[in-house]
Amino acid sequence: MVDHKAILTERVLGGLNRRDLMKGLGAGAIIAAGAGLSTRAKAAGGEIRLAWVDHIDTLDPHFTGFLGAVKVHNNIYNGLLKVEYDGERVSFVPDLAETWDVLDEKVHVFKLKPNVKFHDGTPCDAEAVKWSVERVWKGEPKSPHAWKFKALEKVEVVDPLTVRLIFSRPYAFLPVALTGSTGRAGTIVSPTAVQKHGANFGRNPVGTGPFKFVSWRENDSIVLEKNADYFEPGLPKLDKVTILIMKEASAAIAAVMSGQVDGMSDSPVQFIPQLKANPNLQVLGEIEGNYVYIAMNCKKGPFADINLRRAVAFALNREQIIRQAFFGQGIPAYTPISPPMTDFYDKNIAESGRGQRFDLAKAKEHRAKSETKGVIEPIFVVTEEGTYGTRLAQTVLPMLAQIDIKPKLQLVERANWVSRRNSGDFDMFDFNWWADLDPDETLFPEFRTGQAWNYPGWSNARFDACVDEAQIVLDVEKRKALYNEACDIIMDEAPIAITSHMPVFKIFAKKVKGFKYIPVDSLNLHTVSLA
Amino acid sequence: MAWFAARKVLQTLMVLLIVSVASFSLLKLAPGDPVQLMLGSEYSPEAHASLMAQLGLDRPVAEQYLRWLGGFLVGDWGTSFISKAPIFQYAFMEALPVTLTLAASALALAVLIGVPLGVLSATRKDTGWDAAVATLTLTGTSFPSFYLGILLIWIFGVKLALFPTLGFVAPWNDLWGGIVHMTLPAITLSTYFLAMIVRLTRANLIEALEQPYIAAARARGEPRWRVVWVHGLRNVMLPLVTILGLQLGALLQGAVLTETVFSLPGVGQMMTSAVLNREYGVVQAGVMMTACLFVLTNLAVDLAYPYLDPRLRPR
Numbered sequence: 001m002v003d004h005k006a007i008l009t010e011r012v013l014g015g016l017n018r019r020d021l022m023k024g025l026g027a028g029a030i031i032a033a034g035a036g037l038s039t040r041a042k043a044a045g046g047e048i049r050l051a052w053v054d055h056i057d058t059l060d061p062h063f064t065g066f067l068g069a070v071k072v073h074n075n076i077y078n079g080l081l082k083v084e085y086d087g088e089r090v091s092f093v094p095d096l097a098e099t100w101d102v103l104d105e106k107v108h109v110f111k112l113k114p115n116v117k118f119h120d121g122t123p124c125d126a127e128a129v130k131w132s133v134e135r136v137w138k139g140e141p142k143s144p145h146a147w148k149f150k151a152l153e154k155v156e157v158v159d160p161l162t163v164r165l166i167f168s169r170p171y172a173f174l175p176v177a178l179t180g181s182t183g184r185a186g187t188i189v190s191p192t193a194v195q196k197h198g199a200n201f202g203r204n205p206v207g208t209g210p211f212k213f214v215s216w217r218e219n220d221s222i223v224l225e226k227n228a229d230y231f232e233p234g235l236p237k238l239d240k241v242t243i244l245i246m247k248e249a250s251a252a253i254a255a256v257m258s259g260q261v262d263g264m265s266d267s268p269v270q271f272i273p274q275l276k277a278n279p280n281l282q283v284l285g286e287i288e289g290n291y292v293y294i295a296m297n298c299k300k301g302p303f304a305d306i307n308l309r310r311a312v313a314f315a316l317n318r319e320q321i322i323r324q325a326f327f328g329q330g331i332p333a334y335t336p337i338s339p340p341m342t343d344f345y346d347k348n349i350a351e352s353g354r355g356q357r358f359d360l361a362k363a364k365e366h367r368a369k370s371e372t373k374g375v376i377e378p379i380f381v382v383t384e385e386g387t388y389g390t391r392l393a394q395t396v397l398p399m400l401a402q403i404d405i406k407p408k409l410q411l412v413e414r415a416n417w418v419s420r421r422n423s424g425d426f427d428m429f430d431f432n433w434w435a436d437l438d439p440d441e442t443l444f445p446e447f448r449t450g451q452a453w454n455y456p457g458w459s460n461a462r463f464d465a466c467v468d469e470a471q472i473v474l475d476v477e478k479r480k481a482l483y484n485e486a487c488d489i490i491m492d493e494a495p496i497a498i499t500s501h502m503p504v505f506k507i508f509a510k511k512v513k514g515f516k517y518i519p520v521d522s523l524n525l526h527t528v529s530l531a
Numbered sequence: 532m533a534w535f536a537a538r539k540v541l542q543t544l545m546v547l548l549i550v551s552v553a554s555f556s557l558l559k560l561a562p563g564d565p566v567q568l569m570l571g572s573e574y575s576p577e578a579h580a581s582l583m584a585q586l587g588l589d590r591p592v593a594e595q596y597l598r599w600l601g602g603f604l605v606g607d608w609g610t611s612f613i614s615k616a617p618i619f620q621y622a623f624m625e626a627l628p629v630t631l632t633l634a635a636s637a638l639a640l641a642v643l644i645g646v647p648l649g650v651l652s653a654t655r656k657d658t659g660w661d662a663a664v665a666t667l668t669l670t671g672t673s674f675p676s677f678y679l680g681i682l683l684i685w686i687f688g689v690k691l692a693l694f695p696t697l698g699f700v701a702p703w704n705d706l707w708g709g710i711v712h713m714t715l716p717a718i719t720l721s722t723y724f725l726a727m728i729v730r731l732t733r734a735n736l737i738e739a740l741e742q743p744y745i746a747a748a749r750a751r752g753e754p755r756w757r758v759v760w761v762h763g764l765r766n767v768m769l770p771l772v773t774i775l776g777l778q779l780g781a782l783l784q785g786a787v788l789t790e791t792v793f794s795l796p797g798v799g800q801m802m803t804s805a806v807l808n809r810e811y812g813v814v815q816a817g818v819m820m821t822a823c824l825f826v827l828t829n830l831a832v833d834l835a836y837p838y839l840d841p842r843l844r845p846r
Contacts, residue, residue, distance in 0.1 A: 056614070057613045065574070141582070144574075200610070202614065216616075217796065218626075218796070219621075219796040219800050221698075247791060247794070247803075247804065248794065251684070251696065251791075251792055251793065255697050255794075258688050261697075412562075413563075414568065415561070415562065415563025415567070415807065418567045419562050419563040420562070
């Protein structure tokens, strides 16, 4: 952090030295910020201070529902597997495991790394892994991630360092489920610590990760310190991590621009051009595994009519939405499959003719075929969304007006919005799914008949068959064909009008080195150092 | 006298009880529940039902209230639903000192600047000084605090890098750090009161200076500063203290915005996020603390009168 005490003292004393004062006042941001940065006391590994603008609910990985928290977890815990990214391909590699063998399609054997210890000194062995997996699978209270182990039949300890997971059927999503990041179900926690702290484990987290938990002050900060016994040689490089919980993004922007913090966990899109232009900052971000969409109620109201939904899907000018609502950040989405799903995403999808796209003539054609004639005024429920606020809803209004749909925007606060979305009390709403790495998590829970996240209430038997089969087929080409078919069905029947895939940003000061970017909205500080 | 005091205490307790019932029911009436929010992207009806039961939120509202009240009275304020923050520690030990420090600094700043400016205006009534002070303070008051806060951050935090713009440093641990961290927030919050204090001081002082005892003091040959600052100002104190006591509510409202802009982990931020997340226990704790603060402030104002005005002293 900038040593304001030093700067202020210097300024006050230096008031006598007129030239310095003139320079300080006149030269503005760059010199002032630079001077601020240089006054920081440097230790060997140092402390990184990061502004966290997204929500942290709990530090218990088996009970979280928020990516803002998972970003922290990844620095405290490890998974059986982890996500790797080489700039081209996303892959899943052993993390706590040394090797991962698939005996037949249903039996997975993990040989663990020897001598790995939890932060409380207890060993991370096969028993601990078994205990952790079972906590998610069938523990009480029930983990919200239990569904990821629905097909699990048995967890066996073969020897102190070997554990075997036996499933009732092949399970294509398993690699994602077992990562300590987006999957969460495969995060390994210390059994001793969970038994000791019970429901309060989320405030006293103990894992195997590069950083140990020190303290958490509500609404203020979370502090982590270096785990000197971390199993990856030479890591971590930092001594201390201070996470400053900042609700107000513009305050975080000011802090990062003035050098008071070394980075930001995310940023609303409207600030990105300003941050990129700042010579002291590096802005990292690529298109990630997500999609933004407008959902329509397929069960009741005007959008039960498939032609009206198709009309909406054709009426949205995606390029214009990206320009106006997202400040140029993002790419048009044609189907829910997003670029980081490298085995499944079609790089030439724009030219393929598949998926949803803007075509006003077709929109009008479908509108003419719909049952409702004349102007309709459906209820569009909106809430303030983190990265783009209410701008998507506002931007599409004139586009929909062209096909005589004039939605009434109802701006409600989040708790109310979630409750209305979950109970189907809407005609339209806008939303996004974030940090997906496999088409299964992008399609199955969101659109299969009767699944928990199928808020539009859409149902299609052929789609269900495709996504069911794709869960148990491990052959990538076969899965890809099934998912393409599933996507074609859903994009045609349009329970949602999909708009875009978004980049997710991490902002760091230039002196932050060695950060490895992974397109799953993670902020792993293992390799990070301060220059 | 004892009976009078007992009745006063009883009244106060009734007020607090009514406040607690009202805030509990209001929050329960608001649509949405904490569990749906907690589950975030992991929502399913089964997970929802199981978590509601775990947290006791499936019980009748009256039972939930009585459980809360029982715990609250014996000092067991519970933990927040999902992050399991111990509420007493969070609300009383961590958040409250931040807000009190902010409020006290802002108030002190407003009085230290506002009273002299008011005196200046009153003694130089209808001159350029008077107009300048009025213009300056009204401009300050007219700035919404979130805008002024961001403006100050931009100029003094980012451009000049003179002051930190985030976080709280307890002045009792590090006096200088505390002052530096509190300067911009205190300025932001004080502007609202500044104009009020200036106008109040000015009006009352002008009136006081026309009283016979002032003329008498002058006739005795007392120096002008003594006439104004001792004899005159003494009579301004009474209305000033009354108004400041009554303005505590506005001060806490302003603190919400100021805390958000400057990332101060105080009661304001605690309450906004607790209301948005339907953290019933945290909201109740915040409401009760604020209500007690009101009651205590009013009591303090009552107790201060006899010191400020000898005529009110019991004979």
